[in-house]
Amino acid sequence: MLLSICQWLQDTSIGTGIRESIWIFPLIETVHLLALAFSVGIIMFVDLRLIGAAMKEQPVSEVFGRLQPMAVKGFVINFLSGMLLFWSEPLKCYHSLYFQIKLVLLFLLGLNAFGFQYFTLPGIAVWDKALVLPLRARMAGWVSLAFWVGVVVMGRAIAYATK
Amino acid sequence: MFPILMPFFQWAEKSGLSVEIRASTWQFAILEMIHLLGLTILLGTLMVVDLRLFGFGLRRQRPGDLARDLSRWMWIGLWTMLVSGILLFFGEPMKLFGSPSFHVKMLLLFLAIVFQVTLFRKVTSNRHIASAIDKVAGFISLALWFGVGLAGRGIGFL
Numbered sequence: 001m002l003l004s005i006c007q008w009l010q011d012t013s014i015g016t017g018i019r020e021s022i023w024i025f026p027l028i029e030t031v032h033l034l035a036l037a038f039s040v041g042i043i044m045f046v047d048l049r050l051i052g053a054a055m056k057e058q059p060v061s062e063v064f065g066r067l068q069p070m071a072v073k074g075f076v077i078n079f080l081s082g083m084l085l086f087w088s089e090p091l092k093c094y095h096s097l098y099f100q101i102k103l104v105l106l107f108l109l110g111l112n113a114f115g116f117q118y119f120t121l122p123g124i125a126v127w128d129k130a131l132v133l134p135l136r137a138r139m140a141g142w143v144s145l146a147f148w149v150g151v152v153v154m155g156r157a158i159a160y161a162t163k
Numbered sequence: 164m165f166p167i168l169m170p171f172f173q174w175a176e177k178s179g180l181s182v183e184i185r186a187s188t189w190q191f192a193i194l195e196m197i198h199l200l201g202l203t204i205l206l207g208t209l210m211v212v213d214l215r216l217f218g219f220g221l222r223r224q225r226p227g228d229l230a231r232d233l234s235r236w237m238w239i240g241l242w243t244m245l246v247s248g249i250l251l252f253f254g255e256p257m258k259l260f261g262s263p264s265f266h267v268k269m270l271l272l273f274l275a276i277v278f279q280v281t282l283f284r285k286v287t288s289n290r291h292i293a294s295a296i297d298k299v300a301g302f303i304s305l306a307l308w309f310g311v312g313l314a315g316r317g318i319g320f321l
Contacts, residue, residue, distance in 0.1 A: 034312050036199070045236075125223060
């Protein structure tokens, strides 16, 4: 089922067009790469604040409230460019273990962000200005950092997929 | 690149380090991954600081204070990139010698580092209220560093 969808995507004119164009694929890849600074590079500072490694004098609400919306915009760029890259080589991705791991990590990152936003953040008044945050908040930061590192590493590894 | 540098690239290509790095595909790949993580830290920090110069993001702090607060992360990112980048260089010196993207990247890298430790530092150490100069400095910083990233990705193609 998934395989036949990938096969169909692979043969669409857009998929073929991106794959066979000399400039479009590298261009999208470059956008996908540089948008890392905008998404992961920014959300990283929210995580570093949560684990107590950066901006400890700033309230968590300030760091999260200001940086998270920016990082989400960056992530939209990553997501859209990533979709186009996937569209151009769905079969390669389908067979790539690294791609599969990357998707699982992204899904878990989504859960982590959801849990933080809706279950941990509502209690922020108590620890907004604390130097050491409650375990739940620190864990959310560590999980996010570790999994984003995994996403970047797996993303690079896809290019090394054995044929 | 300048022909005068040719012997250096040839020496690098023949060095034991180069042979060692080229011995396995995965060694090179892992260096690339570290290089990429360094990029995320470096460019991420610059985004937060430079966007602040434009008036976006962490507005509670003055740009200069924010730049000082985060400078440690900029240097962690930069050193990660420099060390992994030098090792990547040893992985394919002669290819880089003939790569226009690499030449452009080295030029932009030089300009970006010089700008960051001179004019940029001067602007962000300025404790006066925000001015147009802040925005110009933020723009030049982002343009130079994203230029380095763009040229770096270009090495894979040109």
